[in-house]
Structure formats: C-alpha cells, structure tokens
Amino acid sequence: MSLPQIVNLPQDLIDVLPMLNRRARKLCDNPSDAADLAQETALKIWQRHQSGAPIADPRAYAMTTLRNIVRAEWRTRLETDALEDDMASAPPDAMRVIACAEMREAIDRLPYDQAMLLKLVMTGETSPRVLARRIGVRSGTVMSRLARARARLRQEMGMSQTCSVTTLYEETSMN
Structure with a gap:
C-alpha cells in the first residue's frame, strides 16, 4: 500500500x-456572507496543513469542511419558540388510538389459542x-377461551371484571 501523495497545499488551496x-x-x-464562508473554510484547510496532517484530496476536503461549517451555522441560527401548555395538542382520537394499540399488544401477549380467537373476532x-x-373445536370451547381471554385482558388493562371492553376508551380518556 502506497502512502498518499504529498500535495503542495498552498497551490492546491489557491x-x-x-x-x-x-x-x-x-x-x-x-x-459578503459567502466570502466570509469561503475564507473560513480556506483558513481551516490552511490550519490543518500547518498542523502537519496530510490532506490527500484538497478539493473533497474543502467541500466537506465548507458543508460542515454551514451546517454548524444553521444549527445555531435555528430559532425555536418555547413550548407552553396551551401549545400541546393531540388529535381528538389520540386516546382511542393509544388504547387500541395497548389492547393489541395485550392480545399479542395472550396464549396463542386465545389470541387467535380474539383476532378472528376483531376481523368481524x-x-x-x-x-x-x-378452528376445529366445539362451540363451548370457543366460548370458554374467549371468556378467559377477555378476563385476562381486563386484568392486564386494569379494568373491572364486570365492565365492557368498550369502556376502555372512556377510562383512558379520563386519565
């Protein structure tokens, strides 16, 4: 492997x-800002050269340095407003979406046979x-698996065993 060719940076910089x-x-x-930016980039390249660090491709190094300087300036210029309580907003159905996502996750944690039945019920x-x-079982088996699945879901979701799963949204929207 050959070492990178040492370039005459002052001429390459020019x-x-x-x-x-x-x-x-x-x-x-x-x-004016463009001239300042170009000069700052040239200065950084010159400082690197003076430090003894080799620059194999001055053109590529110059473009990268220029881009990094611009990005740093843009980041410092970003003006943001302080967030206040009245600025926070959520879509009207956000709590329902969150509740449904939590319910789907809870269903996924159920035993396979119970989860499969509930997913079939979810499809209509x-x-x-x-x-x-x-699924190749008796109707009574389906009913008992669904009952166990619903009871487990209510427990996992912190709901009363007597309440309907449809109240999940109302309970989460009150919190």
Whole structure:
C-alpha cells in the first residue's frame, strides 16, 4: 500500500478557492456572507496543513469542511419558540388510538389459542359456531377461551371484571 501523495497545499488551496467561492455563494443569501464562508473554510484547510496532517484530496476536503461549517451555522441560527401548555395538542382520537394499540399488544401477549380467537373476532367474526368450525373445536370451547381471554385482558388493562371492553376508551380518556 502506497502512502498518499504529498500535495503542495498552498497551490492546491489557491486552485480550490474559486470553487469554494461559487459553492459559498449558492449557500448564502448575500455575497459578503459567502466570502466570509469561503475564507473560513480556506483558513481551516490552511490550519490543518500547518498542523502537519496530510490532506490527500484538497478539493473533497474543502467541500466537506465548507458543508460542515454551514451546517454548524444553521444549527445555531435555528430559532425555536418555547413550548407552553396551551401549545400541546393531540388529535381528538389520540386516546382511542393509544388504547387500541395497548389492547393489541395485550392480545399479542395472550396464549396463542386465545389470541387467535380474539383476532378472528376483531376481523368481524362473532359467531361461536363459525369460529368453532374454523378452528376445529366445539362451540363451548370457543366460548370458554374467549371468556378467559377477555378476563385476562381486563386484568392486564386494569379494568373491572364486570365492565365492557368498550369502556376502555372512556377510562383512558379520563386519565
């Protein structure tokens, strides 16, 4: 492996200055800022050269340095407003979406046979006979698995065992 060729940076720096100036003009609103940006970039390249650190490709190094300086300036210029309580907003159905997501996660944690039945019910199938035929068990088995699944969901979601799962939204929206 050969070492990178040592370049005559002062001449290479002179060769990159027109390119730096053109790029800086594209990035800045006024010519004065563009000239300052190009000069700052050239200064950083010169400082690196003076420190003895080799620069294999001055053109690429110059463009990267220019881009990094611009990004740093843009970050410091970003003006943000302080957040206040009245600025916080959420879509009207946000609590319902969160509750549904929590419910889906809780269903995924159920034993496979219970979760599968509840997912079938979620797709719209509510007839115990159809569910029983579909999974190959008796209707009574379907009913008991669904009852156990619902009881476990209510417990996991912190709901009373006597309340309907449809009250989940109302309970979460009050908190």
